[in-house]
Amino acid sequence: MKGKLYAIGTGPGAPDLLTVRASRLLNTMDVVIAPASKTGRDSLALSIVREFLGENTEVRERNFPMMGSLAEKEAVWQSVADECAELVKAGKTVAFISLGDVMLYSTWVTIMERLPSGIPTEIVPGITSFAFISARIQQPLVMETGSLAIIPCTTSKEDIAAALTQHSSLVLMKAGVRFPELREQIKAHGLLPHAVLVSDATLETERVCRNLMDIKDDEKLSYFSTILINKEWTSS
Amino acid sequence: MKGKLYAIGTGPGAPDLLTVRASRLLNTMDVVIAPASKTGRDSLALSIVREFLGENTEVRERNFPMMGSLAEKEAVWQSVADECAELVKAGKTVAFISLGDVMLYSTWVTIMERLPSGIPTEIVPGITSFAFISARIQQPLVMETGSLAIIPCTTSKEDIAAALTQHSSLVLMKAGVRFPELREQIKAHGLLPHAVLVSDATLETERVCRNLMDIKDDEKLSYFSTILINKEWTSS
Secondary structure (H helix, E strand, O other), X not given: OOOEEEEEEOEOOOHHHOEHHHXXXXXXXXXXXXXXXXXXXXXXXXXXXXXXXXXXXXXEEEOOOOOOOHHHHHHHHHHHHHHHHHHHHOOOEEEEEEOEOOOEOOHHHHHHOOOOOOOOEEEEOOOOHHHHHHHHHOOOOEOOOOOEEEEEXXXXXXXXXXXXXXXOEEEEEOOOOOHHHHHHXXXXXOOHHHEEEEEOOOOOOOEEEOOHHHOOOOOOOOOOEEEEEEOOOOOO | OOOEEEEEEOEOXXXXXXXXXXXXXXXXXXXXXXXXXXXXXXXXXXXXXXXXXXXXXXXXXXXXOOOOOHHHHHHHHHHHHHHHHHHHHOOOEEEEEEOEOOOEOOHHXXXXXXXXXXXXXXXXXXXXXXXXXXXXXXXOOEOOOOOEEEEEOOOOHHHHHHHHHHOOEEEEEOOOOOHHHHHHHHHHOOOHHHEEEEEOOOOOOOEEEOOHHHOOOOOOOOOOEEEEEEXXXXXX
C-alpha cells in the first residue's frame, strides 16, 4: 500500500520559504487538501504551494468555519479527517497544507487527533510567522540564556503581565485585539524601546511600526498583527 | 555594487529541510562562512548545505570557541563581522550559515550586532529544532488559546517552575543539564504524561523517550536534549 498522509507547513507566505522537502513532496501528491478561502479566490496556503504541484495533483479546498458552534466545527474536522483516511486507504498520497508550521496554532492538529489509527502520517515542519517577521525586521527573537514566550493576545491581562515580567523575549500574536490596553502594559513595563509591531507580514498591506506610540488609539489594526519584544535588543 | 550579506538558517539537520530560497541563494554565493567543527570534519551546518553550493563557491570555516573568556569570544565575533563586511565591500555575495533559525539562540546575532552600518543584509529564516522535533514525535507544540514558552534549562529553578505553571506548552532546551532535578519539577507539576524527551534529533544517536521515568538518575544525556510539554496533549 503506497497510501500516505502528509501534513505540510507552507511557511508564512512566499513560495520559496517552503522547505525543499515540501516542494518535492507536493510534486508527487495524488491529492492536496487546502483550507478554502471565503472569497472564492485561491486560499493563501494554496497560492503558496501552487507552483510546486504536480500535473496530475487533484486540489480539494475545504471550508473551515471560523464562526459557528463547536459542534459544527467538530463535524468539519471529523469529515476532513475521514476524507484523508479514506484516500490513504485507497492507496493515495495526500497532503494537508496549512500556513506557517502545522504543529503551532494550526488546524492540522484538529485533523490529526481525529484520524483513525494505522494511517501512515508524516509531518513536514514549516517556517513560523514569527521567525519570518524577526528576519524581516532584523530584530533577534531570543539570545543565549534568554527565554521566549509565544502568546496569543486573546489570553488574560494578568497572563500577559506575568509573561512581560518573566521572559526576556515575547511574541504577542493577534495583537490587533485590544491594542491600546496592550500598549499600555508594554509601556508600564518600560518595554516600548524593545517592541516592534508587524501587520500582514508578506502581504501587500504589510506594515512595520517601530514606535508603538505612532499608532492611534482608534486605529483599526489587522487581525494578523504581531508584536515582537526582545529586552536585550533596542528597536531602531 | 552587487555585494550582499545573507544570514541563512540551515534548519535542524536534513538538507531537504532547508528552504527553497536558501537552497537557491547558496548556489549563487561567492563565499560561504560556516562555524567550524572541532574534530576537523565538516561542520554540521556545512554538511547540511554542501549539496546546494555552487561550483565556484568558496567555503571558509571559522572557529567559534565555546569555552574561553568573553573577551576572546568577542574578538572572534568582531573578526568574523569584519571579514563579512570586507567581502561585501569588495562586491562579493556572502552567506553566513547557522543551524536551525539564525534569529533564535544563534551565533549570527553576535555577528549582526558587530557589522558596520551600510552593509546590505538579508536574513533567511530556518526550521527550528523544536518545530522539527514536534513533527518527528507527532506531538503538537501549542494549540488555539494556549501559550508556548521556550526556555534553556540553564535558567533558574524558580523561572522553570513559573513557566511550568504559567504556560500550556513548553520547550525545555539543553535538558541534559541537571535532568534529575528537572524531571522532579515536571513530576511535581503533574506533567509527566504530557512530556517527551528527544536527544540528538536527526543524528544517528537520536533518542525519543516518552516516559521520563525510564531515564536513570546517573544516565549521561546528550547536551542536545529537548523536552516538549503540551498540557493539552497526552504523550503515548
